[in-house]
Amino acid sequence: MQVAVVNKQIQTINADAVIVNLFEGVTAPGGATGAVDAALGSSDGVSGNGAISKLIQLGDFTGKLNEVAVVYTAGLIPAPRVIVAGLGTREQFTLDRARQASGSAVRKARDLGCRRVATIVHGSGIGGLQPREAAQATVEGALMGAYQFREHKSKNDDRVIEELIIVEYDAAKLAEIEAGVRAGQIVAEAVNAARTLVNRAPNALYPETFAQAAQAMAARVGLTCSVLSEADIAQERMGGVLAVAQGSAHPPRFVVLEHQPRTGNANLPTADSRPLVFIGKGVTFDTGGISIKPSENMQSMKADMSGAAAVFGAMQAIAGLNLPQRIIGVMPLVENMPSDRAYRPGDVITMMNGLTVEIISTDAEGRLILADALHYVKRFKPRGVVDLATLTGACVVALGEGVAAGLFSNDDAWANAVLCAAEAAGEKMWRLPLYPEYGDKIKSDDADIKNSGGRVGGVGTSAYFLYRFVEGPDEYPWAHVDMAGMMFSSENKGYLVKGAMGYGVRTLVRLAQAGT
Ligand code: BES
Ligand code: MN
Ligand code: ZN
Numbered sequence: 001m002q003v004a005v006v007n008k009q010i011q012t013i014n015a016d017a018v019i020v021n022l023f024e025g026v027t028a029p030g031g032a033t034g035a036v037d038a039a040l041g042s043s044d045g046v047s048g049n050g051a052i053s054k055l056i057q058l059g060d061f062t063g064k065l066n067e068v069a070v071v072y073t074a075g076l077i078p079a080p081r082v083i084v085a086g087l088g089t090r091e092q093f094t095l096d097r098a099r100q101a102s103g104s105a106v107r108k109a110r111d112l113g114c115r116r117v118a119t120i121v122h123g124s125g126i127g128g129l130q131p132r133e134a135a136q137a138t139v140e141g142a143l144m145g146a147y148q149f150r151e152h153k154s155k156n157d158d159r160v161i162e163e164l165i166i167v168e169y170d171a172a173k174l175a176e177i178e179a180g181v182r183a184g185q186i187v188a189e190a191v192n193a194a195r196t197l198v199n200r201a202p203n204a205l206y207p208e209t210f211a212q213a214a215q216a217m218a219a220r221v222g223l224t225c226s227v228l229s230e231a232d233i234a235q236e237r238m239g240g241v242l243a244v245a246q247g248s249a250h251p252p253r254f255v256v257l258e259h260q261p262r263t264g265n266a267n268l269p270t271a272d273s274r275p276l277v278f279i280g281k282g283v284t285f286d287t288g289g290i291s292i293k294p295s296e297n298m299q300s301m302k303a304d305m306s307g308a309a310a311v312f313g314a315m316q317a318i319a320g321l322n323l324p325q326r327i328i329g330v331m332p333l334v335e336n337m338p339s340d341r342a343y344r345p346g347d348v349i350t351m352m353n354g355l356t357v358e359i360i361s362t363d364a365e366g367r368l369i370l371a372d373a374l375h376y377v378k379r380f381k382p383r384g385v386v387d388l389a390t391l392t393g394a395c396v397v398a399l400g401e402g403v404a405a406g407l408f409s410n411d412d413a414w415a416n417a418v419l420c421a422a423e424a425a426g427e428k429m430w431r432l433p434l435y436p437e438y439g440d441k442i443k444s445d446d447a448d449i450k451n452s453g454g455r456v457g458g459v460g461t462s463a464y465f466l467y468r469f470v471e472g473p474d475e476y477p478w479a480h481v482d483m484a485g486m487m488f489s490s491e492n493k494g495y496l497v498k499g500a501m502g503y504g505v506r507t508l509v510r511l512a513q514a515g516t
Contacts, residue, residue, distance in 0.1 A: 001146065003139060003185050005166045005178050011039040013167055014078040016114035017070075019105045020052075021085045021122050023093070024063035027056055031125045032169065033084070039077050052084055064088060065097055066104040066494050070112070079118070083108055087122065096426030098123035099137040103145025103495030110146050110161050118165040121177060131173040132180035135166060139184030140191075144495035144502070147192045149199040186320035187509055191502035193217070194306075194313030198487065198500035202285040202302040207245070207333035210284060210305065211253040214312060214331065218257055221319035228254035236376065239349045240357070240368030241332050247289055247342025247362075248335035254373075255282075257315045257329040262322055274383040275326040278315070278508055279373045281366045281389035282308030282333035289336045289362030290344045303487035303500065304366070307388035308333060310483075310504030317509045327512050328380055332369040336362070348447045352376060353469055358447035366391045367451060367462055371469040378474040384414050386511065387466070388481045388504045394458030395482040402490060404428035405483040405503065408463035410470060414477035418507070421514060425506035429481065438464035481507075 010018050010032045020033040029037045029052055037050035051071045055061040061069040065088030070081055085105035088097055101122050109117045119142065124134035146161055168177050197205060197213065205213075211227045218225035230251040233241050238254070245252035258275075283304035287293060293301065308331040315329040343349070347359045349368075353375040357368065366389050377385060388405075395406045405422075407429050409415035415431055422429040438460040441453035449468060453461030463480050470478045486503035489496040 001143060001161055002163045003166065003181055004163065005168065005174065005181055007169070007171050007174055008167055009035060009169050010118060010120050010167045011036045011077045013118040013165060015116045015118040015165060016079070017081045017083050017109045017112065017117050018079045019083045019085055019109065019117065019119035021087050021101060021120065022052070022056070022061070022063040023087050023090045023126070025089060026063060028053065032120045036077070036082055040071065040073060040082070052082070055084065062086070066100055068104050068108045070108070081112070085122070087127070090126070093123065093127050095123070095129055095133055095137050098127065098129060098134055099141035099426055100494030102138045102141030106142040106161065106164070107145040107492060110159055113159045115161060116163045116165070117161050118167050120167055124173065124177070130176070132176040135177040135180030136184035136187070138166065139164070139181050140188045141495040143185065143188030144191055145497065147195060147497050149196060149499055151196070151199070152201060183321060187317050187506060190313040190317035190320070190509070191505045193316055194309040194505050195500040195502040197309040197312060198303045198306050198502070205302070205305070206250040206284045206335055207253040207282070208250060210282060210308070210331070210333050211255050214255045214257060217312065217316055221316055222262065223315055223319045224258045224260070226256045236352060237350070238352045238372035238376070240351050240372040241334060243343040243347065243349045243359070244336055244365040244368050245334040247339040248337040250335045253333040255331040255333060259315060259318050259323070259327045261324045261326070273326055274381050275328045276512060277328045277330065277377045277380055277382040277385045278311045279330045279370060279377065279385065279387040280308035280311035281305065281370055281387070281391065282331045283366055283369070284333060284335050286336045286363070286365065287338060289342050289365065290338050291361040291363040292338055293363060300487065304390050305333070306390050306483060306487045306500070306503065310388050310502070310508060313502065313505035314508035314512070317505065318512050321509070323512050325512070328377070330373050330377060332373045334365070334369055336365045351469070355449060355468065356447040358444040358450040360450045360452040364452040364462070367465045370466055374466060374469040374478070378476070382476045384417070384477040384479070386418060386479045386481060386508065388483055390484040390487055391482045392459045392462045392484055394455070394462070396485040398432070398459055399430060399485055401485045403485060404430045405481050405486050406430060406432045406459055408432055408434045408480040408482070409478060410434065410467060410475070411477035414479055417514060418479045418481070418511060421511035422507040425510045427503060427507045429507070432459060432463070434463055434467060435460065439468070
């Protein structure tokens, strides 16, 4: 989708649809919406008399968040239709609500077959948001809301928005809006790239093809990318990655993406500056292995690489934005399959850091590949590490499906930095405790630790398992995000589209922008 910014009044724009907005409870629209309303009035051109006012008076539109109404303009303005987006109440208005309203309105325009769509910036006028943030949210919402996954469809959908025009009448805001629009486009495209990886069928996306996609993306945006083969992984003694991968015909890959700020960006860091490191769980399909999962809904386990997809998307955006600091993205990629050569319950494996692990369940595989990655990244002397993983069903039970991810951390300041980034991104995240008692539940009779502490407290014991690979002399500020409940959206709502959510990309980008 092409995105342009123009300095005009929205009612003068020639497009298949123009998008305006309305707060819930407002009876006489003001601002750009008022101007469109007046243009759609009965010859007197007075605000409060037009077709949008009529919609409100008749009770056909109340302005609830994500409510949309279509008004036909009968030749009174160049665009044949106006889409009115509900923002919810003014008191409850947030940046994320601007993003949601934009998603709902743009998806409506797409469903109607509009190819050229113009929109005002939601929230920068009466909403009181900064123009740059509001413009970024409007574009993010628009591009995320219009996303479609059609890779596996044999026929194209010809309803595609080709051009999005961001319309601002106040020339003083244009430069800020332009900057926000460019950032929003980079971020939304990265979220959509993550969604596409998650949505892609697991016979098409497996460790080798995921790694190839990372190499292609890195070459395009200017990241360095190294891909460790199975032999390289064995050389590094990543016992966890090797064990999980050994049952699959698809060998593992271990991908390291690195962003170094290019010249031309002010505030270049010193060469020895410590990087931020992002790690994503990349199980391209999780059958459970020998501890096999029930077949019902097993297809959703193609999304068990959502953490890696978030890291992929975040790194793509970070390069696109040329953020002024060094950032490293790490993706251990495996397929968890049962077979005659699969690892089994009772096996004891030796991890990269030397700890031995008794396998209780081959379905507790994510923590094994993450453990090696958490140890591997110590070589970078990270300033902070975040791992994202669809790690436990227990986290979904605790926080709900599509509601929030869980956060665990060994460092309060780092935990708060991640929570703040998530808040700013509009991605819900809630901190859970990393009590040492969870460590007691994963002690093993025969090995150093075991990979499952059982059903009870399963989200805490999984986090503590990971912590065992972070702690020690080279310990770094670490945050673990269990995003098992955030793989898919069950509905089209706001900027969410049924299918992969693309959760995590925006939080990581915000965190990288926050600097420190
Ligand atoms: N990938 C799953 C976790 C998961 C479950 C994600 C449902 C999204 C939705 C993970 O590998 C897993 O199987 N975890 C087990 C751990 C148990 C065996 C200790 C679980 O949560 O049941
Ligand atoms: Mn599993
Ligand atoms: Zn898994």
